[in-house]
Amino acid sequence: MKAIKLLRKQEGLTLIEVLLSITILSIILFSFMRFFLQAGNFTNLNEKKTVAVNVARNVLMFMKQQSFIEIKDKIAKLPEENGHFNLYICDNKYQYFNNTETPLTSCKSIQINNEDYKVSLYSNLEDCKAEGNCNYYIPITVEVRWSIRDKIYKTTIDGTIESEDLR
Numbered sequence: 235m236k237a238i239k240l241l242r243k244q245e246g247l248t249l250i251e252v253l254l255s256i257t258i259l260s261i262i263l264f265s266f267m268r269f270f271l272q273a274g275n276f277t278n279l280n281e282k283k284t285v286a287v288n289v290a291r292n293v294l295m296f297m298k299q300q301s302f303i304e305i306k307d308k309i310a311k312l313p314e315e316n317g318h319f320n321l322y323i324c325d326n327k328y329q330y331f332n333n334t335e336t337p338l339t340s341c342k343s344i345q346i347n348n349e350d351y352k353v354s355l356y357s358n359l360e361d362c363k364a365e366g367n368c369n370y371y372i373p374i375t376v377e378v379r380w381s382i383r384d385k386i387y388k389t390t391i392d393g394t395i396e397s398e399d400l401r
Contacts (some may be wrong), residue, residue: 242353242362277381282349283389287377289344289351291378296328297355306372308332309357321353331353352379370397386391 297305312318312332319330322341333338333354344351356375359368371394379388 239373267343277388279295282380282382283387284390285346285349286351286380286387287391289346289353290376290378290389291330293353293355293378293393294374294393297374297376298393300395302372302395308366309359309372312357318357319355330386349380353377354379370399371395 253378269373271357272299282311308319313334318333320331320333320337322342322345323329324338329341330342344353354377356377357372359372373392373394375390375392377388377390379386381387
């Protein structure tokens with residue numbers, strides 16, 4: 235009997251109660267949306283960093299295949315202050331220029347997934363001269379830079395170029 239009375243009673247929710255519940259639900263949903271947006275941005279940044287690390291590894295492998303004597307001579311001719319090489323793709327091959335040289339017009343920076351990755355090669359012969367090993371290896375640092383929304387990111391990999399006598 236009481237159940238029938240409750241079903242016949244037709245009281246509803248007021249407009250304020252409905253708006254309040256929608257507002258509370260929106261606040262909760264927006265907080266979850268921010269979490270997913272942050273996770274997406276973090277994933278995007280990590281994806282680009284992984285690509286940059288792979289680019290740096292490929293460049294390091296390319297440099298290890300070059301003539302040790304030629305690289306050593308080119309590094310010795312670099313200016314002491316801010317001397318480095320920039321690497322580009324020219325005619326589908328890697329080609330490096332020192333920072334005072336202008337690359338050819340056909341040369342482009344490395345582009346993967348429509349993102350430009352700028353590569354610089356640094357070496358300090360003073361490190362190996364201090365140890366007396368410049369005849370056998372050259373320390374090299376590969377730096378890869380890219381930008382996301384006008385913010386520049388970079389990653390570096392250190393390695394050595396070994397003499398042909400050790401290869």
